Amino acid sequence: MSGTRIDRRALLRGLGGAAVALPLLESMACETGAATETPKTGSRAARVVAPIKRFIAILNNNGRVAEDYYPSGDETNWTLGPVMKPLEPHARDLVIFEGIDNKAALLGATAGHYEGVVSMLTGRGISGDSPQFGSAMGISLDQKIAKVIGSSLKRPSMVFATDAAAGNFNALSWDEHNQVIPKLASPMEIFRQLFADAALSSEALAAQLARRRSILDGVKSDYTRLLTKISGNDALRVRAHLDAVRAVEAKLAIEIACKPPAMPYPEGNNDDKLPELIHSQIDLFILALSCDITRVATFSFRHPGGGQSYHPWLGLPGDAENVLVNEHHEMSHDDVRQRDKLRTIAAWYMEQTAYLVSRLKATNDGAGTLFDGTLIFQGSECADGPEHSKTNMPYFLVGSAGGAFKTGRFLQYGGVSHNDLLVSLLNAFDIADTTFGDPSVCTGPLARLAG
């Protein structure tokens, strides 16, 4: 099921470190310098026993039409709904849920979309104070997992969105201070963040590291000296700044040994070039994974709610005379009459997930592929479009983080809280917590999931 298996480490050596042509690199990716020298827990040297665990969350928009979404059949013997057909090649890796509610979304302010987006990974309601309306009230699951499995990596997590400026409409990832994690949209910027260092010669890299260390040493002493002159909350904030400088400094020495490809990733845009943009983001993410620059990511493709979301490449263009025609959110409110168009759109987004999964499976990673240790959690911010309800959410999983769950199942529940699912996902990453998010809607790990 994976692509041609090549020992890419040997191949890279054979190329003598010369820049590798992209098509070759795409299929085999690259490696970190650190992994070859100091094997640590979870590094490739230990891979024989367990694959590296990786977590991905994906947000779809504007709910689902139940009849087109859910499988038919029972737990192990089922047929995918039409919207999910693009995931057919990966059916044995799916866990599709019916009867999981996003109860947490209703614990805070409600506006239809924000609360479903933000609570998906925080398991808490959103702030109702009007100036901060829609902000999280707790850390998101990806960030919590990243603290455990990503803290020693160059990028503990990556937050991709096709629209970086959509505010809380597509804000999945939040830190423990309820601050949104900045979203990355432009492939150029993603490329820079991943490979700016790798483009340098080893001499230039060493000089940059020496300069940054010198500067940050000085900067740290500037903050330390200020701390002797101030007190109270000001001192707390300066100390937090100093801690963040230290954290950034600690990552300076992590070298990315990948030879970066040229920049062939189409910029795309959030309008009519969305397909190019999403593929670029996924392709760069695959490179980041295979270089072990990161192990955690969230993706928001487009954003829900009113926002002129059109799909001209599917024959559903915007109409300058009436902006409501073919508009995704608008149509989701009218899901009986617009069902065919909504099905076309929803299936296209599933194709993007299928593309990501295929790329993961086709990319070698030690003895297996990138997919082996991966767990993808995907969902939408509401259940149905007309009512924006949070009952029976279209949540599903792809992969099992190296066997934490039995996959290939259609699991039906009678209205359990999605916080329980979030606990199970934490457990899959060896985080032994028994509750996550708002405890009033969490009863512990989701029953039956472990199989």
Place this chain on the structure above:
Amino acid sequence: MNVRRVKAWPIVLAIALGSCAPADTVSPPRRPPRGSGADAGSDAENDTGSDGAGTDSTSCSTIHPGASPLRRLTRTEYDNTVRDLLGDTSQPARSFPTEEIALGFDNSATARGVTDALIEHYMLAAEGLAMRASARADLLPCDPAVAGEASCADVFIRSFGPNAYRRPLDADEIRELQTSFDDGRRTGTFQSGVRFVIERVLQSPSFLYRVELGEAGVPASLPAKLTGWERASRLSYFLWQTMPDRSLFAAAAAGELATKEQVLAEARRMLGDPKARPTLAKFADQWLLLDNIDSVVKDTVQFPEFTRALPALLKEETRRFVADVVWDRGGGLTMLLTAPYTFVTRETAPLYGVAPPPGADFVRVDLDKSQRSGIMTQLAFLNFAAKPNQTSPVRRGLFVRTNLMCDPPSSPPPEINVTVPEPQPGQTGRERFAAHTANAACAGCHRDMDPIGFGFEQYDAIGRFRDVDAQRPIDASGEVMGSPIGKFVGAVELARKLSESQEVRQCLGKQWFRFAFGREESPDDDCALAGLYGAVSNDGASIQSLVLAITQTDTFLYRRPYAAPAMENLP
């Protein structure tokens, strides 16, 4: 089916989508959650009645500033500062994480946290700025080939450092920067040394933050007079969103910012500088929620006139009007709320029922005084505070309560269906929202909003004046409940009454206070607020005089340490 046309709306207006607290439960607090610590046990600012003062004047005979939390440069301030410090106009902060919005403004002193990602942005921005700057010979005050490298580096540090830190450097700081220069020089050229110095300075707290320690010798528990340098920075970041200019630095160095009068003289000079205009525009944009117009779409079957080009034009119209009132006419709240003129283009003129101007530009036009009265009857507000296919008395009323009266209703409770009925033939806007007052679960909050919004029913969902709705004459009577403003008929009368209301005038003072100090007012600010209320209490009081009044408050001229609550002791 019944919610097909409901759009999701940003920020404040999102809470107006429907539902509300039961009328018979305890009223939720009207004010946002209070800051911790310092303000416990007093509620003085809540009962600043309608007389404009509301504070025991005897307590204002002593110096009485509110807390002064440390402030970090906003993205705008960062870009402006490196422009003025280094002549670099690349605006690197545009790629920094966006500011959190608190109390309606993006310059909150305390809501803006620091993340690893921001630190990395600071590092990369400083690298780029330092690299570009160090290559420019004109940035050096000397020629190292002539003056000698060590001597020239010293001169550079002693001139660049104080400009960047906005105050003189102490001996330790000069030594530290010399160390950075030496580090750079050791592995490179003289320019590398300069680059290291700039790169470090741009990441130091004295650059990124507006550090204020006050004049020496004051016990930490007491209010301290700000030094001249600190007052210079307060003035420049408040009025210009950037570092002090040469003249302001000179005043600080000469001890000429020591008195209120000296500060006022500088503030007057600075208000006359074009750099003050973007600051006042930024206040107005955020106060009036003008960004909300950007994402407005209308049902183009009902409103084919509302083209995609309109939102930008409507925003520009209100901006031009505000600038005209504030700068060209020296006006204030009264004029903003009652002036019967505006600026139109050939695209927007028909919506006001006036003849389109011949050219493509904005033109000032007088409007029918019986129909139009300032910002509340301008198209930007009437459009964003409406729905794609119908008016929204809730949104219009919410804006008046929140932004003009500083008295926001609480958010709707979660369990109530937030859908709004589709318009039915023969039903007026008032009838559509009757459920809000008929249903006890809704009436608790909606009686604060809907009866105000009903007064705007003479303006349709795209802001055109109308006499008839659903084949019946409009009933434009409304009421601001629980306020001396009381009953009114139509938005023109409402706007006049709002402009005369001390509650509304004081709210404008509060909004400016929040914008100026990046935080909510506290009881320690009562004397400062009393000063601002005095500056807005008269008919025709100007925005410029309100801005100047801020620079005359104890809160502006002095500082009180931002105390640590007991729970948050340092480790």
